[in-house]
Amino acid sequence: MQSPYRGSAVVTSADARPHATRISWHVYSAALCGGVILLAGCGQGGTPGGGGAGMFAPTVSVEKVHASPVPNLIELPGRVEAVRSAQVRARADGIVERQIYVEGTDVAAGAPLFQIDPRDLQARLQQARASLASAQAGRSQVAGLRSRLSQLVERKAVSVQEYETAQASFQQADAALLEAQAAVDRAQLQLDYATVRSPIAGRVGRAQVSEGALVSAASATLMTQVDQLDPVFVTFHPSSAVMGELERGIASGRIEPGDSKHMRVTLLLEDGSRYPLQGETDFTEKTVDPATGSRMLRARLDNPDRRLLPGQFVRGILAAGTLRDGISLPERAVAIGEDGATVMTVNAEGVAVRQPVTLAGQAEGRWVILSGLNSGDSVIVDGWHKVQPGQHVNAQPAKAAPPGS
Template sequence: MGIALAALAGCGDGPDEGAGATMPPAVVSVEVVRASEVPNLIELPGRVEAIRSAQVRARADGIVERQLYVEGTDVAAGAPLFKIDPRDLQARLQQARASLASARAARAQIAGTRTRLASLVQRKAVSVQEYEAAQASFQQADAALLEAQAAVDRATLQLDHATVRAPIAGRAGRAQVSEGGLVSAASATLMTQIDQLDPVHVTFQPSNATIVDLERNIAAGRIALKDGRHVRVSLVLDDGSQYPVAGEVDFTEKSVDPATGTRTLRARFDNRDRRLLPGQFVRGVLAMGTVHGGISLPERAIAIGEDQASVMVVDAQGTAVRRPVTLAGQANGRWIVQSGLEAGERVVVDGWHKAQPGQRVKAQPPAAATSGP
């Protein structure tokens, strides 16, 4: 009987101890949100464009004899790219030169006749009408000579076009015609394209509302542009790496695209190593001055999800609360928070992964949390 009572007593002690045992609050380090001057960063998708691009088209009719360049290599302005069969053009030039020689001979003959008649008309050996007719014939011969000279110049130019040259310096693309193919000046057959890749342009398409809001904040003094109105741009490539050279906005479209409601911004980047290629999509971070009274947080305080970013906030009762935030880019190892937080709130910097929403936590400054066990 005593054993049974002891067993019952032992069973009664277990629940009392379990009820009295509670999990200690998780220790987290927090940073108090303070309003300060932070970079005004706007992240936009962009597309790389060649600073100059030239389509090389046929300016003479004929058969392509040879391709004179290596596809995908840099060529100098005026470098030969293709050779068109020149024999027909050479024959046309010879024909034009023959017509020029004939016109010169005819003009010389008529000039002699006019000179003789000029002396005879003074002696009244011929009528004035005959002299005027000779004078008119000389003017016609002079015009025919000019026409023949123009034909020679045109034929010479056509023969020169048989060697297709690069109109600008840059990287020559894939050949659009093959040796033996027929090209036409009338249809302006596309032969290749040349792109200048250093420097390059990157174009962005922000909404007009974004630009208007930015201009309004600048006018109100909430945003200050440094270095006059120069806007610096950094790029994030499609593999996630940072492009090492910053660019600068050099053009802003003054009209709005009626189909999309966007305006075009264009930035210029040095591209000596040719990492940026025309058509490549990138993400640009535009540094639009500084925001007075902005908010920033350390990178480690932000939890990046698939559809949104969030932070863990400690309220006045010491309870962890998850808060979605809108980010506006990174600067100096900190995220710029565009919305979702107010000055004075406590944000968990370290240890937020140990706290669940609604759980009580023990908040302490980052230095104390770092020095603790």
């Protein structure tokens, strides 16, 4: 009997395994390609840049901008100056015997700074006192003679001319006595000047003379300098264009004028930090410098910690009146980088947009915005750091925060 599988090859289990493997691989590859196509199809429905509807929309807090009265802030460069600065110069001749003070320390008015060798001045004082004693003796002698002649002239025992001569001699002796007394006072003053004292209270600088140096009253040798550092002045020199813009704003009604004689001043230090104490202007120059086209403004600020030093460069933010329709934002809503200040706004489609802004300064914990925003714009105040431009966001109204936040 012939096999029912005539003409057919007999398939063993060893022959079937490679064939089955090839079939399984083709099925797996087809399934994988189908999954990739499905994922690609899902990605096509999103917005470029990761802002598609399929992406997670972060929740952010927004504040709607409204025009309202805000301080009109002007930022100006300035320099710190001492309220009082006294150059300590020699008022007596002699050799500097010793330096009494420590450089860079605070001293009281009248504190001794240097000692000039007093021996020559002491000798001059003794000489002046001797001359005074001689003048006193001469005056006493002439006074006695005048007294006797006054009695004799009444009895006509001496001539009137003799009496008048005695009277003139007395007056000369009296003048000589006054001159001798003045010489003593002058010599005493010169001796007092040998102890060089601080004319004001303040911080004393580096010594300009060393021990053993010859100083002279005639040449007024500079010995050191004392600066009063609390309070201090800060001077600004706004251009006439800046002042003219302010005046035009006031004239048009856009700016409500304030107390121009006492404008509030906030300082920014060289490292960008804010000086903790505010001051106010106390003087405005009435004329324009023809060389620079600017006017000088001066502010006065307390400086108890001596952080502000004469000659230091600062930037001052002056509150020059009030903008009637100004825009301000919380400090935390503004990002400041190398390219300037920016905020993140939310448009009508709920998409985040980065917006450059120009800042005028800070007032009561809020940035005053000069340009870049309009009334009605929605600005992200919390959560902007986790949002990319072009991304959809879930905008919620911001809660009121205390000033300075």
